[in-house]
Amino acid sequence: MIETDTIVIGGGLSGLFAALRLQDLKIPYLLLEAKPEFGGRITGYPVAPGSDVCIDLGPTWFWPHQTLMKQLLARLQVEWFEQYSTGDTLVQRRPDEASFRIQNDAGTMTSCRVTGGVKQLVSALAGQLEQTKIKTEHPVTVVRKSGKKWQVTTVCRGLEQNFSANRMILAVPPRLIVKYLTPEAYMSEGLVKALQAEQTWMAGQAKFIAVYKEPFWRKKGLAGQAFSHVGPLVEIHDASCSAGSGFALFGFIGVSSASRAQLSRQQLTAQCLEQLGTIFGLDALNAAATHVEDWAQDIWVATELDALEPPRHCSFDMEQHEKELEELKVHLVASEFAQFEAGYLEGALMAVETAIQTLPPWP
Ligand SMILES: Cc1cc2nc3c(=O)[nH]c(=O)nc-3n(C[C@H](O)[C@H](O)[C@H](O)COP(=O)(O)OP(=O)(O)OC[C@H]3O[C@@H](n4cnc5c(N)ncnc54)[C@H](O)[C@@H]3O)c2cc1C
Known part of the structure; x- marks a missing residue:
């Protein structure tokens, strides 16, 4: 003992x-x-094999009023940066309609990110x-x-x-x-x-990430943010893990955990990537890597009820x-x-x- x-x-x-x-x-x-x-x-998805720089698969943001987070990051000398949000947001309303741009609201509260994940x-x-x-x-x-x-x-x-x-x-x-x-x-x-x-909290959620060599959306004047009423992704953001490297998009998968379980990983990945292509254009299909993190499947996070x-x-x-x-x-x-x-x-x-x-x- x-x-x-x-x-x-x-x-x-x-x-x-x-x-x-x-x-x-x-x-x-x-x-x-x-x-x-x-x-x-x-947890996170390494931007390169063995790298400790990661795209976030769980929590992504903290917010400016959250002083304990800021104090802890300062104590541990871990850097942070502001979520990339320059450019327009895209909205996908119907499968038979092209997504349209809306100007980002300058008054939106800043979200903060930990550098490197x-x-x-x-x-x-x-x-x-x-x-x-x-x-x-x-x-x-x-x-x-x-x-x-x-x-x-x-x-x-x-x-x-x-x-x-x-x-x-x-x-x-x-x-x-x-x-x-x-x-x-x-x-x-x-x-x-x-x-x-x-x-x-969030235990029934799943995230899809797509890693890119270049942040092609930024060059098109897009923030990397999109909202969809079509799915499977319902809310998409720039997930790049620092201000200038580790470029990625991530989306919350809006399909229930029971429905997700009916699909193979390949099927779900293909559907998510195709949707990114529809919303952001063909460049989105050239992902260097993709990953689905289904938290409802993690026995150390979610119970059956949470799912x-x-x-x-x-x-x-x-x-x-x-x-x-x-x-x-x-x-x-x-x-x-x-x-x-x-x-x-x-x-x-x-x-x-x-x-x-x-x-x-x-x-
Ligand atoms: C997809 C997703 C997105 C999120 N986004 C955000 C965000 O953007 N911003 C934000 O602020 N928060 C976000 N959250 C919430 C955030 O992740 C949690 O608030 C935080 O990580 C909780 O930490 P914790 O230590 O309380 O719990 P946990 O991280 O759940 O830690 C509990 C630990 O206990 C261990 N454990 C369980 N059972 C046992 C056992 N029997 N014996 C030993 N160990 C055990 C588990 O393995 C685990 O490591 C998100 C969460 C998810 C899943």
């Missing part, structure tokens, strides 16, 4: 940031992540942490209370390991707590129900469960639990900061 003060379960943005804040406070901890890589919903933030965060304290390929299969201690079991490549701690930070979306972390054994029925009711339900915003009422969680010495810090900006990258940081404020000082 390996003992520590605090076990952090989940190595997405919230888990890694929780680890950094525990390290700041010199509180002993261990972080356990199920997947072979850190990042959770943050949001994965840069994950690498920089993980790089700040003591490597022996953060473990990938450690899916937690059982959590139980034994006296005042928490006992956590992981199965790493078939090998069971046990960990013990005074406190737990759950950096896992609500429904995955119910699915994997055996909460019926230690949480009230009401809390388990509330967790199960809370959708994992089936129409998307809705987060609404977890933390206040209602505060006392129970305090007594348990359990902190819920995935983005869905944030007081503000829940579901977003900023929410993940905010949920952690809120939890950290409640920790007793380490002796």
